[in-house]
Amino acid sequence: MKLVRPDTDPVRDKFAQARKELSSALIEREDEVDLVLTALVANEHILLVGPPGCGKSLLLDSVLSWTGGSKFSILLTKFTTVEEVMGPVSLAALKADKYLRVTTGKLPEADYAFVDEVMKASSAILNTLLKILNERVYDAGDGVARRVPLKLCLGASNEWASPDTGKELAALSDRFLLRKAVSPIRSQAGRQRLLWTRDHAPKLSTTVTPAEVEQARRQALALPWSDEAKDALEVILKELAREGIQPGDRRQFKTVGAVRAFAYLCGSDEVLPEHLEVAQHCLWDAPEEQPQKAAQVIARIANPVGMRVTQLLLEVEQVLAAADVRNLADAAKAAAKLAEIDRQLSTLKGNGRVETARAYLKDQLRRLKLASIEAV
Ligand SMILES: Nc1ncnc2c1ncn2[C@@H]1O[C@H](COP(=O)(O)OP(=O)(O)OP(=O)(O)O)[C@@H](O)[C@H]1O
Ligand SMILES: [Mg+2]
Structure with missing residues (x-):
């Protein structure tokens, strides 16, 4: 892969840095980090679906804290009103016999939005939400469809829309170009990090302005x-x-x-x-x-390299889960399998994931050897 030198492109360098910082703080969320940053560059909406507590909000909040611009976050329940999302009806306008919403600080004025539990949206919210997400326009009540500044909507949910949840939710799901199921942490090492790290929140050393995101979008388009x-x-x-x-x-x-x-x-x-x-x-x-x-x-x-890395890391976990370190022959067999996986990883290039995966594998191999020596 041809690489652009970071010093020639400060904005791309910022994205690379944020990608690294987010991926190293969040456990087993490399794919999700890549996807959210891709969504940001592409100006497309992204939906993450997964069980409670698997780091969806932590990732989406972290990305929003990285971006400048106006933001709107909301956790939807079936009782959430249109006012809470689109803004209250203007009393001054009502006095003049007009119906108009005051959208200050609400979704119609946001550059970036995080809609948690998006599949819980009531019908009234859904209709307007669909239009904002798809056409990026909003009618505050005066019959004028104005363009909204929204660049990216991050959606999170515990469940997918299904035929049982109706057509409207299926339509909503279709408004998100990028959609991914988020799984709980798989590896033993990941679980240890989850349990024994006091704070999982990524520390981001940069911020990015809407103008810089726009520059990234244009460059990507070209x-x-x-x-x-x-x-x-x-x-x-x-x-x-x-x-x-x-x-x-x-x-x-x-x-x-x-x-x-x-x-x-x-x-x-x-x-x-x-x-x-x-x-x-x-x-x-x-x-x-x-x-x-x-x-x-x-x-x-x-x-793709990234998909092969993911596959090989899954194999590493299978080998580790099946290995009995008290049995020397078993441990040696597992070590040989890990060495073979490392050889396969060493043939892959680019994507920034290979080196991390190899460092992880090396560490696991060292632990396996230590554990089997201790067991003797
Ligand atoms: N992969 C992960 N990496 C780091 N921390 C994690 C991870 N998964 C969960 N956590 C920890 O669990 C906490 C809860 O995660 P979070 O609130 O982001 O989950 P969620 O997926 O948004 O859940 P819900 O569906 O209930 O909203 C995080 O703040 C973090 O401390
Ligand atoms: Mg959440």
Whole structure:
């Protein structure tokens, strides 16, 4: 991958720095960090769905604390009123026989929004929310649809929309180009960090202004797609269609921009097949089996480094979970398997994840050896 030298591009350098700082503070959230920053660069909305307490709010709040501009955060319940999201009705206007909302400090005036429990939105909120998210316009009551400054809506939820939850929620879910299920921490080392670190909040050494985000967006938009990446995307779409996964035209088109944004984040000056990794979070409709299928198809065709690193790290956890350190032969076998995984990691390049994964693996190998020596 061709790298842009950080000193030639301070804004991209800021993104790289934030990516590193967020990923190192949050445990096993590298993919989610990449996705939120990609959403920010692409000016697309992102939805994270996962069980309570898996770090969704911590990540989304941290990213919002990094960005300047006006922000709006809300936790929706079925009792949340339209006033709380869009602003109260103006009494002065009512006196003049007019109906107008005062939107100061509310969603219609926000550059960045975090809507927690977004799937709990009542019908009244949903309709306006859909319009704001999709068309980025809002009518405060005077019949004039004004453009809202909203660049990015971060949505979080404990559950996906399903056929049972109705069409409106399915439509809402479709407004988020990037959607990802967040899993609880998987590795033993990750669990130890969770338990014994007093504060998990990332410390970010920079901030980014809306103008800088806009600069990043423009630069990302200008990145050319390599022929290989173009071919790979077309093959992926064909393969997905064969599997019965046919995301709509808007989703397909917007994916092109999201992949550009991810390539920008990775420091590349062109879109390569490996940047299609991020498309696994765009190119599906139903949340049950399609995300896994999309991931498999993309991994097979584009072979992205990040997805291979994730896969190899999963193998590391399986090896560690199965190893009995009191049995020397067993421990030696596990160590050999880990060494083989490290060899495979050493053949991968770029993406910024390989080095972290190798350092982790080295540490686990050392612990495994120590534990088996102690057990003798
Ligand atoms: N992956 C993680 N990395 C670091 N800290 C974590 C992680 N997962 C959970 N935590 C810890 O748990 C706390 C709760 O996480 P958070 O509030 O972000 O969860 P959530 O996914 O938003 O939950 P909910 O669905 O209930 O809103 C965090 O503040 C942090 O201390
Ligand atoms: Mg939360």
